[in-house]
Amino acid sequence: MEATAIGFAKTMVDGVLQKVATRAADELAKTLGVRQDIWYIRGELEMMQGFLRAAEDPQDDNNVRLIWVRQVRDLAYQIEDCLAEFSIHLENRSMWHKLQTLNTRRQIASNIREIREKVQEVSQRNLRYNLIKPVKPSHDPTSNYGDLTTRMTTLVMEEAELVGQTELKHKLVTILTENKECRKVVWVTGMGGLGKTTLVKKVFGSLETNFSCRVWLTISQTFNKKDLLM
Incomplete structure (x- = not known):
């Protein structure tokens, strides 16, 4: 059940990322004055998704690091919701007239900038507590290929079974x-x-x-x- 939810979430996120990467999305972001912010949190979400898939280590007993990973996951969900709401305004032309009101534009822009600030805070927290350290290169460059292949195959199967x-x-x-x-x-x-x-x-x-x-x-x-x- 959890594996299906992860695969479903990945499919949903990929769809949202594709929508906010279109020219129309770029024009809407420019209109709202959040073009750079959208680019930034879109890129951060892609990195977070990759990081969270690699961070699932049941043997990790570092409580501080586990708390930080959970915070990253919660923030990734917030980014997904933020970009999904942005894509709704993008797709539903009947809602575009609401964007002409200053309050609506300010609210959307404020939400997006708030998310960006949270991303920066989480990143600084990692540096402050030295939670994620650089991985030393392995003597055997193929040592992790099996696990990586298995993980990718599993994701493909999960998406097919949704x-x-x-x-x-x-x-x-x-x-x-x-x-x-x-x-x-x-x-x-x-x-x-x-x-x-x-x-x-x-x-x-x-x-x-x-x-x-x-x-x-x-x-x-x-x-x-x-x-x-x-």
Whole structure:
């Protein structure tokens, strides 16, 4: 189950990274004044994903280092959510008019810059406590090839076996369409990186002709009710 979640998260992250690397994404970032920030956190997320896959060492008993790795993982989830929200504004042209309001632009830019500051803080924490030391070159350059190949093969298999998303999509569609006379509000919750945005996007798109009025909101743990209703 955990392996499937990791593979699913990787697929979702790869999709988000591709979206924010497009020319349209670059233009939107430029409009918001966060072009350099988006480039920075996009690159950091790629590095974090690679680091976290390599940092899974069950024999590591250094509590301080384990805490730092957990902080990196939590921050990676926050970056994923931040970039996913950015990509929503990018894809949904009907939301672009909201970007004309100064408050909305400031809020999005503030969130992105806050994430960048957190990345820099985590990086400085590593240097301050000397948590990750340079790896000495091995005498046998092929000594780790077997483990690396196995890990890459496992990731490919996990991605191929991701059938859970289709099943969840069918369940959500059933919930939303089983009684069309009633208003429906459905929550999709969970930790960052599990593909919630991807799942909801697919359901939202598949029900375009089923409802005369529909809305999809992305809400963080801390939110402003006034901004939510605007």
